[in-house]
Amino acid sequence: MSFDINYIKEKWRHAGFQKYLRNTGWMFFGRMFSLAVSFFVGAYIARYLGPANYGLMNYAISFVGLFGFLASFGIDGIVNREIVKDHNKKDDLIGTGFFIKLFGAFLTILLIAIVSFLTISDNFTLILILLFSLTFIPQAFNVIEIYFQSQVLAKNIVRSQIIATIVAVCLKILVIILNKGIFWLIFIFFVEACVLATLFILAFLKNGHHFKNWKFKKEIAISILKDSWPLMFSAMAIGIYMKIDQVMIKHMLGDEQVGLYAVAVKLTEVWYFVPGIICASLFPAIVNSKKISNEFFEARMKKLYRLMFGIAISIAIPMTIFAEQIISVLFGESYGGAVPVLRIYVWVLILLFYIHTNIYYLISINKGSILIRTTFIGGISNVIFNTIFIPKIWLSGAAVSIILSLIIMSLFIKNHK
Numbered sequence: 001m002s003f004d005i006n007y008i009k010e011k012w013r014h015a016g017f018q019k020y021l022r023n024t025g026w027m028f029f030g031r032m033f034s035l036a037v038s039f040f041v042g043a044y045i046a047r048y049l050g051p052a053n054y055g056l057m058n059y060a061i062s063f064v065g066l067f068g069f070l071a072s073f074g075i076d077g078i079v080n081r082e083i084v085k086d087h088n089k090k091d092d093l094i095g096t097g098f099f100i101k102l103f104g105a106f107l108t109i110l111l112i113a114i115v116s117f118l119t120i121s122d123n124f125t126l127i128l129i130l131l132f133s134l135t136f137i138p139q140a141f142n143v144i145e146i147y148f149q150s151q152v153l154a155k156n157i158v159r160s161q162i163i164a165t166i167v168a169v170c171l172k173i174l175v176i177i178l179n180k181g182i183f184w185l186i187f188i189f190f191v192e193a194c195v196l197a198t199l200f201i202l203a204f205l206k207n208g209h210h211f212k213n214w215k216f217k218k219e220i221a222i223s224i225l226k227d228s229w230p231l232m233f234s235a236m237a238i239g240i241y242m243k244i245d246q247v248m249i250k251h252m253l254g255d256e257q258v259g260l261y262a263v264a265v266k267l268t269e270v271w272y273f274v275p276g277i278i279c280a281s282l283f284p285a286i287v288n289s290k291k292i293s294n295e296f297f298e299a300r301m302k303k304l305y306r307l308m309f310g311i312a313i314s315i316a317i318p319m320t321i322f323a324e325q326i327i328s329v330l331f332g333e334s335y336g337g338a339v340p341v342l343r344i345y346v347w348v349l350i351l352l353f354y355i356h357t358n359i360y361y362l363i364s365i366n367k368g369s370i371l372i373r374t375t376f377i378g379g380i381s382n383v384i385f386n387t388i389f390i391p392k393i394w395l396s397g398a399a400v401s402i403i404l405s406l407i408i409m410s411l412f413i414k415n416h417k
Contacts, residue, residue: 027277030158034165039270041169043330045185046263048176051334055250055258057182060128061189062246064112066239071108071136073100074231076146077363078224083150084284090147095214096221097143105136128182134190138197144204149280156207160199168192230369234359237375241382241405245398248386253394261395263331264341271315271349275308275356287364301361308353319346337395344399351406358413370416378409 046054079097083090112133120126148156168188175184204211246265250258282304290297319326323342327335355374362370382405389397 026154026158027281030154030161031273031277034161035270035273037165037169039266040330041172042266044176045172046259046331046335049182049259051256051259053182053255053259055255055260055262056125057128057185058246058262059250059255059258060125060132060186062243063116063129064132065243066247067108067112067115067133068136069232069235069239070111071101071104071139072142072232072235073104073225074228074233074235075100075224076142077231077360078228079143079146080150080280080283081287081363082224083147084287087151089220091213092215092217092220093224094143094147096217096224097146098140098214099216100221100224101140101143102137105140108136109133128186131183131186132189135193138190138193141197141200144200148203150284153207154281156203157200160196160203163199164192164196167195227366230372231359231363234371234375237372237379240379241375241402244379244383245386245402248383248390249395249398252390257337257395260335260337261341261398263327263335263338264345264395264399267319267326267330267342268346268348272352274311275353278304278307279357279360283360283364286360290364297364301357304357305354308357309350312350312353316346316349341395341399344396344403348403348406351403351410354410355406355413370413373416374409374412377412378405381405381408 049057075097079093082093109130113130116126116129120129145157148154168191171188171191172185175181175188201211246258246261249261282300286297286300286304289300320343323346324336324339327338327342331338359371382401385401385404386398389401391397393400
């Protein structure tokens with residue numbers, strides 16, 4: 001026993017362990033703060049708008065989300081990996097990544113405008129969709145966040161996110177007090193993205209970096225896109241199976257049902273940050289462990305899988321038991337129809353945590369192409385299941401559909417790693 005205690009103490013005091021522990025702590029604190037504040041304000045917004053208008057707002061956000069894959073070209077994880085491998089190329093990598101993302105933002109907005117004009121007849125809905133799509137432009141500066149992640153400098157990210165969240169929350173509360181409605185609530189999403197981009201820029205400059213060093217390198221762009229295109233198409237499929245349900249519910253059941261379903265989704269999505277933060281924080285260490293040996297790398301991945309499963313199950317069980325109380329307290333009696341949906345939908349966490357971890361695993365071993373087949377299978381199966389189950393069991397059908405599609409994806413990954 002003494003050996004074990006001494007071993008634990010030695011690992012605890014290790015400089016590398018402390019560095020990653022602090023980084024993970026900062027990321028958890030920042031996300032927990034932002035999510036907690038945004039979640040409760042979101043519940044306030046849902047009460048203010050009511051199920052129908054809340055459904056319309058979420059429909060606009062979901063519609064734009066279907067095209068989000070194109071805005072980033074799937075390069076985030078690749079740029080992170082390459083900076084970790086060769087820090088001397090950081091300016092070329094960041095600069096190239098920025099211009100790729102900026103081009104992707106304008107291309108995405110154009111595509112959204114064309115598709116929405118062809119498929120949506122309501123002018124107000126069109127305006128909401130186009131307004132929300134503008135958030136892709138300032139998001140190009142998220143390359144700075146990628147750099148800070150690669151250097152295990154979460155403090156810079158967290159400070160910026162907290163300030164941007166506070167600004168957005170204050171503006172949303174003001175909009176509700178002044179009774180300005182959905183348009184201005186959507187506009188605040190764009191303002192928040194601009195504030196966050198500005199804060200990232202200031203943090204980047206404060207750390208002694210300069211934009212003049214950013215350069216677009218054609219050969220680097222080709223190399224990044226060569227590795228990222230599987231991730232981009234995977235993101236497209238992910239967008240389909242995560243957003244298409246609300247779009248289909250809107251056209252099959254109406255705005256109010258979208259509002260009820262969105263509540264169950266929001267209560268589950270609030271936990272999506274967990275695998276992202278853990279993987280983003282530990283990703284540099286996992287990549288570096290491969291340099292030591294494949295056995296060491298695989299051992300770290302197994303520990304990560306176990307951690308993810310334990311966290312997911314500890315969230316899903318209490319949310320299933322107390323679903324009625326949670327929805328009643330946070331959103332009010334008018335959203336009672338979301339209770340049975342939440343009790344089903346929350347179990348996607350186990351599958352999503354597993355899949356999210358595998359995304360990082362496949363990136364680290366240069367097998368991102370597997371994600372294309374996996375996510376396309378998931379996206380297509382979700383559309384098929386939604387078509388079958390929504391008319392039969394309404395909102396619960398959409399929740400069942402996404403779980404079935406995620407099960408298919410998980411099995412495919414397990415058999416093709």
